[in-house]
Amino acid sequence: MINHPEFPNLFILDHPLIQHKLTLMRDKERSTGGFRTLLREISLLMGYEITRDLPLTTERIDTPLTAMDAPVIAGKKLAIVPVLRAGLGMAQGLHELVPSAREGHIGLYRDHDTKQPVEYLVKLPEPEGRVFIIVDPMLATGNSAVHAVDVLNRHGVPDENIRFLALVAAPEGAAVFYAAHPKVKVFTAALDSHLDENAYIVPGLGDAGDRMFGTK
Numbered sequence: 001m002i003n004h005p006e007f008p009n010l011f012i013l014d015h016p017l018i019q020h021k022l023t024l025m026r027d028k029e030r031s032t033g034g035f036r037t038l039l040r041e042i043s044l045l046m047g048y049e050i051t052r053d054l055p056l057t058t059e060r061i062d063t064p065l066t067a068m069d070a071p072v073i074a075g076k077k078l079a080i081v082p083v084l085r086a087g088l089g090m091a092q093g094l095h096e097l098v099p100s101a102r103e104g105h106i107g108l109y110r111d112h113d114t115k116q117p118v119e120y121l122v123k124l125p126e127p128e129g130r131v132f133i134i135v136d137p138m139l140a141t142g143n144s145a146v147h148a149v150d151v152l153n154r155h156g157v158p159d160e161n162i163r164f165l166a167l168v169a170a171p172e173g174a175a176v177f178y179a180a181h182p183k184v185k186v187f188t189a190a191l192d193s194h195l196d197e198n199a200y201i202v203p204g205l206g207d208a209g210d211r212m213f214g215t216k
């Protein structure tokens with residue numbers, strides 16, 4: 001994991017398997033089914049990386065041979081919050097790692113002309129004592145990511161209890177997000193080159209929602 005020198009809250013997950021799977025996903029010939037499978041797999045690997053620092057405690061258990069104090073994850077409970085639609089594919093992978101995690105949903109789409117997020121659904125679990133992981137494959141202008149964190153703040157979740165997991169980020173969006181929420185750590189597999197005139201990430205992977213669901 002590499003902390004980006006320009007954005008103190010941005011971490012690049014450079015594990016070879018994550019990088020390899022991202023390359024397969026970027027390929028425009030990848031089928032809808034292949035894209036969806038890869039998004040689940042890569043999210044599982046990314047989830048493994050970003051949960052490395054979860055605190056452990058011990059619990060007394062009995063093995064078939066003896067009693068022991070065995071390690072278990074301590075403290076805060078997790079909530080996974082996909083930003084609809086494409087975040088749903090990432091949430092699936094994380095749930096395989098932490099089946100007991102609650103799941104909230106934030107429905108947003110980017111307005112074609114203004115590039116501002118339009119909210120159409122918010123449904124979230126109770127905030128108390130919970131760490132929230134927002135998942136959305138694309139962080140382009142950063143407007144949707146900032147909006148999603150604002151929604152959680154209004155719900156009573158402080159920035160310290162929020163993490164953002166993206167697959168690909170643009171420098172423009174990383175800067176916008178850092179300015180708005182410097183305490184929220186962003187984890188991504190790649191920081192790409194730039195945004196094009198339609199605010200798509202270059203080289204990117206296209207429209208993540210459309211590629212995952214086979215829409216246009």
Ligand SMILES: O=P(O)(O)OC[C@H]1O[C@H](OP(=O)(O)OP(=O)(O)O)[C@H](O)[C@@H]1O
Pocket residue numbers: 083084085086087108109110111115117136137138139140141142143144145173199207208209210
């Ligand atoms: O950083 P931004 O410029 O805000 O762009 C990123 C957003 O765009 C995509 O969603 P989209 O609006 O395409 O909705 P969809 O998932 O329903 O296709 C993506 O999944 C993010 O939510």
Ligand SMILES: O=c1cc[nH]c(=O)[nH]1
Pocket residue numbers: 138140199200201202204205206207208209
């Ligand atoms: O490149 C981009 C930018 C926004 N949303 C996407 O799905 N892809």
Ligand SMILES: [Mg+2]
Pocket residue numbers: 207208209210
């Ligand atoms: Mg889309």
